[in-house]
Amino acid sequence: MDIKIGTRTFLESEVANKHKRVDLYKKMIELAPNEPTDQERQDEAITKLRYMQFRERKSSSATLGFRIEAAQLPGVPIQKNFKQVRTRLQVRRALRHFCGTDKVCKQLAKRLRHIRDSVEASSFFxxxxxxxxxxxxxxxxxxxxxxxxxxxxxxxxxxxxxxxxIEGGGRLTHRRPWDLGNHEDGYLIGLDNLMELLEGNEEEEEGNDENNNNNEERINLKFKGEKEINGK
Known part of the structure; x- marks a missing residue:
């Protein structure tokens, strides 16, 4: 399983230009017609920063600090249809489906804890x-x-x-909220949440998920040849 880490997955240099672009506005309304503000509708254009942050919020990157990019189980093709897996409960179910057993979840979480601790202690990071x-x-x-x-x-x-x-001898926490210019990326936020979801109990996650209610959209997400991740 390939998991993209960080609350921000674009470079600051990519969004420094404040020029508003029509093409990005069109992409936004194709994905979410109700997303633009009144001013953006009037301009029919948005900045790249606005578009990139919008895209982060459409996935679990903005809230959990990571998103599932792809996964593969034995004997089936690689799966990349994780774009709608956004809530804690949906992500937990996807992780559990990939792992198969609690034992695998716990062992992966243990390995990630070692990585997280090494990152925290690293002068490079x-x-x-x-x-x-x-x-x-x-x-x-x-x-x-x-x-x-x-x-x-x-x-x-x-x-x-x-x-x-980071120029000028700056140091990052990898946990502080990002503002343009501070270079924070939320890397450790992602590792923390990934470990927590792997270690957690699915029933507890279901009870704690603020988005889990009778009206929650069920994601018809499958590994080809496997059962639905969210299926009941």
């Missing part, structure tokens, strides 16, 4: 913004019912093409 990076999760025991089998799991940080050193 303290002075670099990490944008567009992912966590790659792998396991070999999610569908095996034999609890005595040794399950192998792995978690690695990948994709550092947009990693940049």
């Amino acid at each position: 303290a002075c670099h913004e990490i944008v567009g990076s992912s966590v790659l999760l792998i396991h070999d025991g999610g569908t095996n019912s034999n609890n005595n089998k040794e399950i192998k799991v792995g978690a690695w940080l990948i994709d550092f093409a947009k990693c940049h050193r």
Whole structure:
């Protein structure tokens, strides 16, 4: 499973231009016709910053600090249809479906905790913004019912093409809210929440999810040849 980490997945340099663009406005209304403000409707144009933040909010990146990009189970094609997986409950169910068992979830969370602690202690991470990076999760025991089998799991940080050193000796927390110019990326927010959801209980998540009510839209999300992630 490929999981994009961070509350911000675009570079500050990508959104520094305040020029309003018609093409981005059109993309926005195609995805969410009710999203534009009255002023934006009058202008029929928005800045790239506005568009990128809108896109982050359409996924779990803005709220959880990570989003699922792709996943693959044995014997089925890679799946990339996770765009509507946004709430804590939906994300938890997707993670659980990929892991298969609580044992796999716990072991992956343990591995991620080690990574998180290493990132917090790293002088490299303290002075670099990490944008567009992912966590790659792998396991070999999610569908095996034999609890005595040794399950192998792995978690690695990948994709550092947009990693940049902060000029002027600045240091980042990777947890503070982002404002243009402070270079915060929410990287540790994402790792924290990913660990929490892997360690948590699905029934507890369902009870705590503020979006979980009788009117919540059910996502018809499947791994080809597998049951629905949200299915009941």
